[in-house]
Amino acid sequence: MLLSLAEKILSSGFRPDVIVGMSRGGWPPARVMSDLLEVPRVANVSAEFYLGVAKTRGDSPVITQQVSVRVEDKDVLVMDDVTDTGKSLQIVKKHILEQGGRLVKTATIYHKPWSVTVPDYYEKETESWIVFPWELKETVRCLVENCKKEGLPMEKVGRKLIESGVNATLVERFVKDVLKEKV
Numbered sequence: 001m002l003l004s005l006a007e008k009i010l011s012s013g014f015r016p017d018v019i020v021g022m023s024r025g026g027w028p029p030a031r032v033m034s035d036l037l038e039v040p041r042v043a044n045v046s047a048e049f050y051l052g053v054a055k056t057r058g059d060s061p062v063i064t065q066q067v068s069v070r071v072e073d074k075d076v077l078v079m080d081d082v083t084d085t086g087k088s089l090q091i092v093k094k095h096i097l098e099q100g101g102r103l104v105k106t107a108t109i110y111h112k113p114w115s116v117t118v119p120d121y122y123e124k125e126t127e128s129w130i131v132f133p134w135e136l137k138e139t140v141r142c143l144v145e146n147c148k149k150e151g152l153p154m155e156k157v158g159r160k161l162i163e164s165g166v167n168a169t170l171v172e173r174f175v176k177d178v179l180k181e182k183v
Helices: 002-012 027-037 087-098 133-150 156-163 168-181
Strands: 018-023 042-049 061-065 075-083 103-111 121-125
Touching: 002 027, 002 103, 002 121, 018 027, 018 087, 027 042, 027 075, 027 133, 042 087, 061 087, 075 087, 087 103, 133 156, 133 168, 156 168
Parallel strands: 018 042, 018 075, 075 103, 103 121
Antiparallel strands: 042 061
């Protein structure tokens, strides 16, 4: 998918000076895109949803880590794995422009149709829940917590993941790891 996305970017004529991966899901695709587009300069930025102290979900994200390199007078590709609400991508693009980015384009692997932001480049639109390889243990952890809250049997935790094609050995290992953490 990333190869196809890189081809879209190249065929558009856009040649970024730097690729900025949005923390955390944008890091793996940003690194791959760096290779595919032959752009060795990769940076980081982080936007998170905060309400205040000890409250981690809100309606609007805030920049929690500014872009890690100077982007002044640079053409920048901001990379994330998915646009869900689109608000993080929106605020990161604004941040890069405020830091002096000359031209800022955005790219994601997946795009959700209800997102407030449509990336300049994306590979596939979907309404489905996506589990990326780099977030599998985190996903299992969330599923375990949900099963505990709802009083569901732990056998249900990995079933859907395995049915959707995720490696059963990995799922079982992560379920065991997460259950040990909670003891």
